[in-house]
Amino acid sequence: MKITALFATSALVAAAAAGAHADTMRLSHNNPPDHPVHLSMQYMADRVSELTDGEVEIQIFPNAQLGTQRESMELVQNCALEMARSNASELEAFEESYSAINLPYVFDSEEHFEQVISGDIGKDILAASADNGFRGVAFLTEGARSFYAQKPILSPADLQGVKVRVQPSPSAIRMVELLGGNPTPISWGELYSALQQGVVDAAENNPTALTTARHGEVVSDFSLDEHTIIPSVVVISNCAWDAMSAEEQEALMTAAAEMQDRHGEAWAEASDAAIEQAQSELGVTIHEVDKAPFVEAVQPMYEEVAAQSDAVADLIERIRASAGSGS
16 A cells, blocks of 8 residues: 555656656645745745746645655655655654754753754754755744643643654654653644544644644644644755756755745744634633653653764754853
């Protein structure tokens, strides 16, 4: 069945390529067209076209039209697709450096997170996958992730025995295990029905999941434990990158940097609006949470993740040392 699905995905990609201009790069992602991430990537596409006088175009395919996040990444890695939007959690399977920013509570604030992804640490992580078939061009914040379910999750005790949907990420799985839950990897597109039918009891994501994905229709409580800040990552295949001129590469990176800067402000507004909408229109109860018990429960992850490699350990040390530095 997996082979059949991959063939089907490859056929969709081939069909999309057949209809694209020779200098058009296809960018795949799994959010709807009204999602803040899609809107930011459309800004990048418009800027690339402007900066190259139309010589380079980016055509965006939302709603997983060209495959799931993992399938899209495999296509990018194999040069069958030019660009994709994944996230740091799923990218662990393709480049270990991303595991450093997936650690729960590694950032002491969203300001600290923005400082890291915009500075040298962020640039080093984006470049780290160049030997693995692709490179990152930008991070897009999607805010802090928290648990939501048909009950409040106010302490790790509330997760005991709870089936929690997670991304297929070692860090996400281990985090839920340490908090006492039963991690259950399920694709994003299947999560609404999984929550509705009780296949899983809970999930974890940012507030917009309640509204853009309508998960607020099938859960009653959103608990602001804010365990991780997992950014989206826009990547490009080495083949597509190498086919560009130096001037085109510079134009892409300029547009990507502008997109990343603009997106942070847009995201904050979208997140606040999602919480308001979830409460007023969907009847979701928002809970403040004492984070200390959650922080304590996940501490073993730091040594476990650092043990993966010296490079990952160094990134973790640099991230923690940058907290409160303002630089």
